[in-house]
Amino acid sequence: MIELINVSKSFTLHNQGSAVIPVMQGASLNVAAGECVALTGASGAGKSTLMRVVYGNYLAASGRVLVGGLDVAKAEPREILALRRETLGYVSQFLRVVPRVPTLEVVAEPLLAVGCDKQAALDKAAGLLRRLNIPERLWSLSPTTFSGGEQQRVNIARGFAHDYPAMLLDEPTASLDAQNRETVLSLIEEAKERGAAIVGIFHDVEARNRVCDREINVSEFTPGMVA
């Protein structure tokens, strides 16, 4: 479902003496449907970079990035947008929303984007918010004023609203209490059961051992010397 073939990534800083910083080379991996793979490696090894390359947020310098048959490294913007709408979900560490939009709608939005019936979308969003212990009295408010942990849970609810066949999870259990962490882990297990291919970053070792089928150390893809 998610396949990387010999992918490399570098940053060119034109305004700082055109320094070229290679951050990833020879990255190859393959994640099948129903499988969850953890990315490991020290901070700065390139875990998030790899996820962003898969999401099309960073432009790969070379190699192929296949998600559901589409080569993200070469696809047109509208193809990537369609991929993100229907196939590839991403739970980032930060919630980015339009101010003023109520939490319930923020969570239902990915469902509405794929043409789901409005009431069905709101019902599913409500179910997720309830499972993640966001009090109902907050649903009509914008999440911009919520606490860090609440925003994180809204972000997770939004990420799991649509049943994406492929998902990227960036520290989904960070800053959550035991009960909410448990809910998130079961959401991940349910996603695997319905056949989602998942790539995740988990600093929480216990969580990683529970939901992940194998680990890939991204240090293998970190260029040894910085030019």
Place this chain on the structure above:
Amino acid sequence: MTPLLQVKSIEKRYGARIGCSDVSFDLFPGEVMGIVGESGSGKSTLLNCMAGHLEPDAGQVIFDTRADGPVDTVTMSEPERRMLSRTDWAFVHQHARDGLRMSVSAGGNIGERLMAVGDRHYGDIRDRAIDWLGRVEIEKSRVDDRPSAFSGGMQQRLQIARNLVTGPRLVFMDEPTGGLDVSVQARLLDLLRGLVREMGLSAIIVTHDLAVVRLLADRLMVMKSGHVVEAGLTDQVLDDPQHAYTQLLVSSVLQV
């Protein structure tokens, strides 16, 4: 799928100076594209060439019309282009005053566009005007007030209502949030996003505000000195800019 708009090698010169040069792209139905760049980079010139306000010196602007399919709007007759700009196109000016009739009531401003496409029943026109005032969050009791009695943010929302009432398929926006304070901007952005989703609009938004394009635009084009220096998916261009100028632009934004 046929692109709604195909722009091919558009060039506009002001004497020896370049307004914009060699700009080409396709816009598909439902897509929102942002054009950013510093002032003087040619983004408004480009927008005006596409919308038929300026005649480009070279190039084509091919629009997929409902009746005849793709037609080059640069070479079409003036009456045809005017009809298009009243029906399938809309243009939201930076200054609401440029897009409104200041001496006509709010309802009249909305109704005028309906009458221009053949609506004649006063009651229907008034009802639709009131419906649209509601959609852009202006109280219906203000329907008979003149826009000169409105705040800047309300004028901008009225301009949007006037433009969208005829159900256009393509909206050109020139700095739609420029000059408004941030709380009003947020409200306008939320409104525009909702309308784009509900009506399946395509839009081209010229702005110098990167936060606005991040929220509204699917795609982004970066202009400098009349040329497109970088184009792509909005978050990719903003998070991983490739061109020196885009890197400078992105790194110059103040963090709040």
